[in-house]
Amino acid sequence: MRPSPPWLLIVFLVGCRPTVTVSAVSLGCFRDQGAQGRPNPTGTTGRDVDGLLVTETNMTTERCVEACSSKGFSVAATQWRVQCFCGNSYGKSGPAANCNQPCAGNPHEICGGDYASSVYRVR
Numbered sequence: 105m106r107p108s109p110p111w112l113l114i115v116f117l118v119g120c121r122p123t124v125t126v127s128a129v130s131l132g133c134f135r136d137q138g139a140q141g142r143p144n145p146t147g148t149t150g151r152d153v154d155g156l157l158v159t160e161t162n163m164t165t166e167r168c169v170e171a172c173s174s175k176g177f178s179v180a181a182t183q184w185r186v187q188c189f190c191g192n193s194y195g196k197s198g199p200a201a202n203c204n205q206p207c208a209g210n211p212h213e214i215c216g217g218d219y220a221s222s223v224y225r226v227r
Contacts, residue, residue, distance in 0.1 A: 128169045128180060128224035133203035134195050136183060136219045148189065152221060153181040155191035162209035163188060165224070173226045181223045182207065183216035194223045 140150030148154040158171050168188035172180035177190035185208045200220035207215035216222045 126166075126170050126173045127227045128165075129227070131179075131194065131223040131225055133200045133216070134181070134221050134223050135197035135200040136181075136189075136221050137197050138219055148191075151189060151191075152196050153179055153189035153191040153194050153223065156189070158188040158190070159186050160188070160209070161186060163215055164207045164209040165213050165215070165222070167209060168215075169224055169226055178226050179223060180226050181216065181221035182214075183221045184218065185215050187216070189221060194221070 134152055136152040137150060139147050148157050155177050156172070156175060158168070160167060163182060163186045165182060168182045169180045171188055172190035175190055177192060179191045179194050181189040181194065183189065185205045200217070202217040202220045203214055203222045205215055205217050207213040214222055
């Protein structure tokens, strides 16, 4: 299976602060073996993208990319409709083919799948 061609995502966030433009390139769908260890089995230890976990009921690709960019990470990954993982590396467990769940905040976007992450390089 060949990964989908890379594409450029440009995000314009408008709010109380000045407009911020963050761009990202899709890197494809990658396996995630899940959190490992105790005492926090839902944390980032052992995750494919393992720097930071953000969970939002209105998660979108744009929200994830902005969250990761604002914390200085170079990789953003959405998973399971509502989760966003930030880090600086990805792909430890290889590619996946089950990124098929719509984002909770935008059903027209895909936010990973069951132990599968839609991964983006943050610019």
